[in-house]
Amino acid sequence: MMGKGILIEGLKKRYGSGDTAVDALKGVNMQVAPGEVVGLVGPSGSGKSTLLKALGAVIEPTGGRMTLGGEVIYDNGWKVKDLRALRRDKIGFIFQAPYLIPFLDVTDNVALLPMLAGIPNAEARKRAVELFKALDVEPRAKAMPSQLSGGEQQRVAIARGLVNRPPVILADEPTAPLDSERALAVIRMLNDMARKFETAIIVVTHDEKIIPTFKRIYHIRDGVTYEEAGEGRSFD
Amino acid sequence: MISLAGRDIMHAWGKFVFTGMGLGLLIGITLSMAGIYRGMVDDAKVLLDNSSADLWVVQKDTLGPYAEPSSIYDDTWRSIRGMPGVARTANVTYLTMQVRQGERDVRTMVTGVTAGESGTPGWPPYLVAGRQITRGHYEAVADIASGFALGDRLQIRRNHYTVVGLTRRMVSSGGDPMVFIPLKDAQEAQFLKDNDAIHQQQRRTAANPAFNRPQVPGLLDAVIASQSINPYVNAVLVQIESGHRAEDVAESIRRWKRLTVYTRSQMEEILVGKLIATAAKQIFMFLVILSVVSSAIVAFIIYTLTLGKIREIAVLKLIGTKNRTIVALIMQQSIALGVIGFVVGKITATLLMAPIFPKYVLLEPLDSIIGFFAVMVICILASIIAIRAALKVDPAEAIGG
Numbered sequence: 001m002m003g004k005g006i007l008i009e010g011l012k013k014r015y016g017s018g019d020t021a022v023d024a025l026k027g028v029n030m031q032v033a034p035g036e037v038v039g040l041v042g043p044s045g046s047g048k049s050t051l052l053k054a055l056g057a058v059i060e061p062t063g064g065r066m067t068l069g070g071e072v073i074y075d076n077g078w079k080v081k082d083l084r085a086l087r088r089d090k091i092g093f094i095f096q097a098p099y100l101i102p103f104l105d106v107t108d109n110v111a112l113l114p115m116l117a118g119i120p121n122a123e124a125r126k127r128a129v130e131l132f133k134a135l136d137v138e139p140r141a142k143a144m145p146s147q148l149s150g151g152e153q154q155r156v157a158i159a160r161g162l163v164n165r166p167p168v169i170l171a172d173e174p175t176a177p178l179d180s181e182r183a184l185a186v187i188r189m190l191n192d193m194a195r196k197f198e199t200a201i202i203v204v205t206h207d208e209k210i211i212p213t214f215k216r217i218y219h220i221r222d223g224v225t226y227e228e229a230g231e232g233r234s235f236d
Numbered sequence: 237m238i239s240l241a242g243r244d245i246m247h248a249w250g251k252f253v254f255t256g257m258g259l260g261l262l263i264g265i266t267l268s269m270a271g272i273y274r275g276m277v278d279d280a281k282v283l284l285d286n287s288s289a290d291l292w293v294v295q296k297d298t299l300g301p302y303a304e305p306s307s308i309y310d311d312t313w314r315s316i317r318g319m320p321g322v323a324r325t326a327n328v329t330y331l332t333m334q335v336r337q338g339e340r341d342v343r344t345m346v347t348g349v350t351a352g353e354s355g356t357p358g359w360p361p362y363l364v365a366g367r368q369i370t371r372g373h374y375e376a377v378a379d380i381a382s383g384f385a386l387g388d389r390l391q392i393r394r395n396h397y398t399v400v401g402l403t404r405r406m407v408s409s410g411g412d413p414m415v416f417i418p419l420k421d422a423q424e425a426q427f428l429k430d431n432d433a434i435h436q437q438q439r440r441t442a443a444n445p446a447f448n449r450p451q452v453p454g455l456l457d458a459v460i461a462s463q464s465i466n467p468y469v470n471a472v473l474v475q476i477e478s479g480h481r482a483e484d485v486a487e488s489i490r491r492w493k494r495l496t497v498y499t500r501s502q503m504e505e506i507l508v509g510k511l512i513a514t515a516a517k518q519i520f521m522f523l524v525i526l527s528v529v530s531s532a533i534v535a536f537i538i539y540t541l542t543l544g545k546i547r548e549i550a551v552l553k554l555i556g557t558k559n560r561t562i563v564a565l566i567m568q569q570s571i572a573l574g575v576i577g578f579v580v581g582k583i584t585a586t587l588l589m590a591p592i593f594p595k596y597v598l599l600e601p602l603d604s605i606i607g608f609f610a611v612m613v614i615c616i617l618a619s620i621i622a623i624r625a626a627l628k629v630d631p632a633e634a635i636g637g
Contacts, residue, residue: 049635056632058630059632085556087555093634095551095634095635099548101548102548103246103248104243108243112555116237116558
């Protein structure tokens with residue numbers, strides 16, 4: 001099982017100090033259950049990226065509490081020593097652009113993560129191929145990233161985010177470069193994967209095409225989040 | 237775990253191979269430079285080996301006959317020959333000059349050797365074609381590097397010589413091929429003036445009242461006769477009888493003959509430590525400059541390759557790649573570049589560069605091994621800048637905004 005989603009309570013982040021200090025996050029609260037996909041929307045400068053980086057354990061918050069898969073990872077200070085291992089094992093990342101490693105084939109782009117975690121190469125590749133079946137890119141398993149279409153690359157990136165079966169996936173504007181049809185296909189895929197692998201997925205977006213598909217949306221403005229029920233519109 | 241460096245190299249092998257070839261040419265030049273220095277040292281040793289001498293007797297307080305001019309009387313050998321511990325002696329002259337053959341001239345070291353038999357000090361110890369000098373005049377044995385062939389007619393000063401034998405690896409410390417001629421001819425070539433100068437000298441002598449006294453008949457003829465003989469050689473080569481120490485015999489000659497005597501090790505020190513020392517320093521400076529340039533090129537290439545992968549490195553760090561994996565990626569690429577460069581450089585130096593250099597290039601296996609490790613060290617050091625840049629990459633850069 002993939003854990004118990006993500007719980008964020010009163011998360012704060014302050015940049016600088018004294019008169020020049022900026023409070024990017026002023027007490028963010030979020031909860032995403034396993035198998036759920038929520039949207040995180042907000043204008044530029046609202047704190048979206050800061051929140052994403054704090055959730056991704058690449059910047060340190062200045063207060064609050066974060067629980068990931070049932071484990072408290074931050075409580076007014078990091079509670080885990082190895083943030084690199086935390087990112088590798090507990091958090092999946094999907095970026096605006098796929099950012100696949102150009103000198104690795106599709107399989108190894110995905111299998112690299114379990115390999116980094118010490119899983120034998122054959123087992124890591126097997127995991128990757130299983131995901132390719134679910135994401136319908138298995139025939140392209142031996143191709144190089146440059147030989148894939150944009151949609152195929154994004155599906156491989158999704159597979160990379162899922163391959164270590166993390167309790168949470170952070171997707172940073174994953175549909176930005178895609179047209180409506182492909183954008184909706186990606187969101188549908190994320191929903192399917194979230195359900196199948198019981199992963200909590202947070203999709204940061206300001207893509208009007210996909211916002212109506214979320215059942216729950218977190219708006220962030222001036223470092224504070226507001227929850228809103230989404231339309232949860234069907235993909236058909 | 238897969239080799240990220242290996243995959244990256246295989247993905248962009250053309251870039252690596254061509255960059256490695258460029259670096260290889262530099263390494264080839266560096267190895268050739270080392271080979272030129274080794275060749276100079278070897279030339280110096282060959283010169284000593286081929287003279288078949290244990291001692292060099294030269295003009296007092298000179299570094300002759302190779303490093304400084306030296307003149308001693310050509311009958312000095314007789315008294316040395318009679319000293320205890322001396323097996324053989326032979327006069328010798330050395331003169332570096334242009335030797336004409338038809339329309340071309342070649343820079344050579346003309347060596348005057350005493351008549352005798354094979355094994356006489358100063359003689360070429362072996363021939364690759366023809367025979368040794370058997371006549372008292374106008375025959376020559378030439379090193380094959382001079383380009384002369386058997387039967388060629390050479391012009392040395394105003395005399396002509398026929399090449400009767402060819403030898404190999406008989407060169408001066410400067411790498412000039414040697415041409416052996418009879419001692420008398422060589423003395424003439426070295427000391428005798430041309431006809432006009434002799435005529436001038438005789439006229440001046442006759443005009444000098446000190447030499448042309450009416451009351452002393454025959455004085456002028458005696459003085460002119462003394463001016464027309466050339467009783468000098470550059471050195472006497474000495475072979476020691478077995479059972480005697482070279483240093484003891486040398487000390488005896490120094491003491492009783494008041495001449496300067498060098499043993500083999502002292503002569504080697506003069507040639508290597510003094511005669512080619514400046515050239516060796518020059519080559520060493522070239523080696524240093526080439527090493528610095530190679531380092532800068534490797535550093536620049538690896539840094540550029542790394543900058544081209546900054547986004548990928550940020551992604552790798554974000555997804556949990558350890559720093560040491562990223563360090564290994566960059567360092568292995570740098571080492572791979574060095575290996576490609578070294579292989580290309582070694583092949584270039586051995587097959588392309590060494591044969592076309594006019595002087596002897598001696599590529600020692602040990603130099604290649606040292607060169608290989610030097611290249612590896614340079615590549616590792618050169619990758620440090622790129623590694624620092626990669627380690628500074630913030631994984632947050634992979635996340636937009």
